[in-house]
Amino acid sequence: MSYTIPNLFLDAFGLKVNQVYRPELSTGNPDKPKGLFSGMEIAENINESFDTSSRGTAILFPIDFSEGNYKKYNDKGELINVNMGDFRLPIASVVSFRRDKIMSQTKINGGRGSVKEVYGFDDWQVTINGFLIPDNSQKQGFTTPLKQEKELVKWDNLASSIEVFGELFTLRRITNLAIKGITFEPMRGKPNIRTFTINALSDESIELNIKSGI
Template structure:
């Protein structure tokens, strides 16, 4: 698997951040500020193991708190063995590589509470049973990216990789600060769309609607 975090940090100076921000504003009419984790003030910390100082990466602490309602940052879908449907309708295992999502990507999160209301003479009585899944909207623009893995550099290659992950019959492991802050480690994609960017033939808009997923351990079931 590719170490995307090292790749991102070592090449952060080569990415035109202003261009990406302006592009998102033009296409999605984003008015609030955005940020790029790992691109500014990239630092390492010293930890002591058995009396020896070891330099470690800061996992997510060095990225600033997101501003406003819209944000985008580095995250990726983790590769591994996933099931897909073959042409006969049978589930078969398939090996996937990690997929670093396009840089010009924004993610919105929404999570409702599960609340039951009982009407009374003076209002309602609320019973909170728990929290629903996170609803996740991923919107962005696919650009040519020479710092992606060699099989995911062109717009067409990135589109193909995103589509293959969408066709997985199950949940997908995801990693990145935006998801880690909300304790989301797996998602299930529900829809995927591609749209051309008007006047920019070397780009492609994409949109993914997904929900969070987590492993549940059921006990004492009769």
């Protein structure tokens, strides 16, 4: 059974994902791709490749859930601590971001438009779409789709926000995610591939200073 990652994204999510050609390791500079490499985006600097797959292809924007002590509910409904190890999300993952402003709009009598008062920014709405595929380069040993799905379910079961690392998240100053929901779906004609979608919100610590009159 053969497939390409761009075709999988197009079939499953309607997303067009361009392929990337990785520069030569010896020089750090890209060759001029021809033939099978035509139409690919060229990474001008090998340092742009933060990670590589088992086939040596570049993973430009990997997403990692960071190890740490988190909260979850046990079978008795009690909140307990649980230690989680690092988890690099499946390499065939793409992330989208959306954020609204918190504003008040006042209509103008006899005029056009409105008066807008901006009070702040809402949370980032984060959607991660991807595939669970065999991956021998998975750092934590989750090399099969089943192992990856089980690990994602463990993270979804947490009752606390998750520390996340990735350049696209750092760019938006997102350090933690609160998972709202996760979906797993099979792909027709591809029994060893499953799609997943994570819907999450950005989360950040809020410090409250309480002044005591005592």
